[in-house]
Amino acid sequence: MTSLSTKPALSMDTLPSQRARPPRLPHSRRGTRDAAVWPLVVSLLLLLLICCAALGPLLRGSAWWWVCAAVASAVLLGSAVFRRLGLPRPLVPVANIALLVATLTLLFGGGTAVFWFIPTPQTVDTFAGLIDAGRASVAQQSTPAEVTLGILFLLAGGTGLIAIAMDLLAVTLRWPALAAVGALVPLLAPGFIIDDGADIAALTAAAIAFLLLLRVDVYVRRAQEAAQESARDPAGVRAPRVYRTQRPRGTGSIGGAVLVGTLTIVGALILSTLTPALTTSGLVTAGPAGLLFGSGVSPLINLGQDLRRPKAGPAFHYTSTGTEQPYFTLLTLDQVIGLTWTARIDGADTRNTVDDIARPFGLDNSVETLKASTSVVIDGVNSHWLPAPARATKVEGLIGRWYWDSRTRAIASTTGNTLSQTYTVSSLEIKPTADQLRRSSTDYPASVLGNLQLPVNPPPIIEQTARQVTEGTSSGYDAAVAVQNYLRSSAFTYDTEAPVEDGYDGGGVDVIGVFLQQKRGYCVHFAATMAAMARTLGIPSRVSLGYLPGVKSQDFQQGLGQYDVDSHDLHAWPELYFVGIGWVKFEPTPGRGSVPNFEQAVDAGTPTSGPGGAAANSAPGLSVDRLADDSALERGATAPSAASTNLLGIIGFSALGLLVLLLPGITRRMLRLSRMRRIHSAGGAAALAWIELQHTSLDHGIPVPVTETPRAFTMRLERLRRLDTESTEALDRVLLSLERSRFDRSPKRADTLADDLTLVLRALHASASVGIRLRATFAPTSLFAALGAVLLGERRARTLAP
């Protein structure tokens, strides 16, 4: 073998001239148009993922991002594979859409699909339900929103559609700058919805990704020009004239494109940061027709919109065993953020199941309570929040997973909605006496102190009016009744139109100032005003949204005692906190609802509630309040059984993920076994054995250049000193076998070939380091190389025989 050292010397880089030369992949230039598109697709994907991440401030958690990433990757990489397989260009978007549907079916189909990804009519129904649920969830939640399954579906679907559009624009039509328009949708959404505007970091990252995309496009264009040029002269197909100078044709226009793109991004960045919070000015669209509240961002406004709807639709009907017809609470706005009333979100805990709702916060035993049961049948309410009487203790018959908020006791669901639910609510009616209310102390527990907050500079008229109206009252209760009476007085007019016409709609604190002067408004204004005034007087308050008790059913077939509630019964009312009693509803809106008459209770009530009893009440009332503080609430709230349903899903997903991770290794192993079998059985399998040897070397990080002769490769392997004597001899036999089969006249059957090969492969594997061995087992390089070769081979076959 002495004469054979020229080539190994070359390939081992012993020649300085060789070392300096950049290694040239033998097939690197063969890629035509579609081969060069991979980098483009990858940069598109990067841009899209960054833009999706920009939605972060709007949504809770981060799991949704992974779903979006999976869908986007599937679509974009899938389209690249389609192109690689030579699918005609017009068909790629169609195939992409099919891929998107299959992916969504796989993720959201929930067992309705055939083979997990072929959608069936049931799947379509499921999707429609998810879309409805998602839209409803979007409408009802405030930011950051809980990502329900419906929202997740909308996100995933939207991401997929954007990905298809981007792919179409950037790869098929080659307008990558326009592709960014799609990416702008998720990028700029936070800027329009929440006050803080979009995240600067996300915008910058997206801008960088976009510039990268443009740059990659330029690179791809040039590479393609070069490829087309070389394809034009047939002799140049395999000619090693790789250093052909590429004419910088079109550099000017491309540079211009980059400049334009830069300006666009910078402009968008500036615009987005300057964009004011547009939420209050009504940019947020109203919810779909028939819905309760248009948007979780400003439910008060949308309540007004629903009230102004000319025709009322049925909401629900119910029968109640209570002594009075209950107000149905949907949600409670207990915090003033900025100038608006919003639902505080930090108390939500999805583990609070509705089977057992804790005793109302701050309710003393001495207060007379009455258990009531209300059976509700939902007719038209499509909401994320459940209409239920205040102080519900138990809800039965609900479909889906519902939880109750440990602060406001609002009942909500992350996955379901109220549509066509039938349920029974057990609740407590409280019958406090006016005396108890009057004697309530002002020693408020910590958890309601937040309900005293007002904006930094509220309109002074609020406090002035409050002081004026409550002059001469001695207790908080009397003051509250005075305010209520003032608002219900003839000075105020109930009017759902005037505030909109005069531009002071909503329950914001600034609006209250206007309302107190105009004295025209509807329940939202009255409720918010009373709550705000109570706060200025030092009484914790909040605003509840829900339904009035409705009217007695005229339908005799339904039986007596049934009440119908329609959408015009939507209502807002204030609730004030009294130590020892808890949250007590008031009704300041003139002509609406019923005024709680606690004085009446005194008259009607037994005179046993003497001074002694009352005195006994106030002191324990305080202690109960302290006991029933937040910790107690949370202790009772946990529901351990909720996790078990998740477990199965987690295990399933883990198994699936594990399978995906192991797939390359398993495939490689099966490939090797099949080759070994063929080597055993077929004569002249030396070439096959050689392929296996080369692939194993590749797996173990040993390069296998096609320009190397088998003998040179063998010598290199032997020089690596990773084989012992025995396996070296075996390797020589394998080599000889290959050479004879490939270069000799008649190949001779080598019986020991399979054994020799096994020996060599084992030795190769055993001598590698642990990391390399792991890589070879689980992420075999050769598999991907082989896949590439197959794809290339198919392309080649297509170009040869079109």
Place this chain on the structure above:
Amino acid sequence: MNLKPTRSSAELASVPSADDESAVDLSELQEAGRAIMHNVETVIDGKREAVKIALTVLLAEGHLLIEDVPGVGKTMLAKALARSVDCTVGRIQFTPDLLPSDVTGVSVFNQAERRFEFKPGPVFANIVIGDEINRASPKTQSALLESMEERQVTVDGVTYPLALPFTVIATQNPIEMEGTYALPEAQRDRFMARISMGYPDSKSELAMLDSRDTGSPLALISAVVSGDTLRDMMLTARAVFASSAVKEYAVTLVRATRDDRDLRLGASPRATLQLIRAAKAQAALDGRDYVLPDDIDSLAVAVLGHRLVPTSRALGHHHQNSGPLIDDIVRRILADTPVPVGLGASALPVSMPPVRIIPSRPVGSTGQS
């Protein structure tokens, strides 16, 4: 000096036997090759590569050009090789005033017989050593080169065939340019291979000081192979099998030289032919009856190098001696050309029709008819 007619008739007789079966066994050939190499290496230290290529060229019936600076043993190699084979050796020392007739021979008037008589020149030998070939005038050079290609000499209208085997081993000095006539490309093309000796490594040089201190080392060696055996060996080497994959590889390589950006002139089809022929000889010397791509690889620099002309851009400052540069270019082309191994579409070996070696016409016979 032998005259050709007798020889070539003997040659003709031996050809049919070579057709059916190789005259000598491969192992015998390998053995003889080893003996020759061993013999030569007793006088040339540490130049195994050069010696092997020289022997390969001899076996492949080609001509060898040894190009190097003075004093590295060019002539010694040529002489040692010639001496290892028991055959006739002619030696021409080229000088500027050497005439073509000094190479080919002259017709002299025989006073006694009153007719012209042909006096064959030194070219009528089995191995002709042409020393400092670039010192002779182009006219003289071409006289030798013509005989190399056509293996015959025409003097005064009479054609005389040359001996078989006929191998020219020419040496030239690439550095000394004063008063020399560099061989034109067309004439360089007729050499099968060019080798350069290169300086010996320090160990070999030290050993040389000990062993070659006195006397002519050439006196120590004697022929180890007879001329007839050498002829048989040549026939055997010719019968070595070159698969289509190997041939394809050779063609790809040669075509690559024609398209290379650094080369003004690529290799000729004759180069392809000679590359395969040399590869066969080398395979035979290794005891194989089939050619490997490795044979092509190891010979490509020697066989292709002297036929290539680099572009002036690639040449850069190497005006004096383009040899190393061209060797690098050939090595690069080798490293860039994929080897046709059984990794193509079908993993199973394609049963190739056995390529029969067409019995080549005895080269010396043309003039006979």
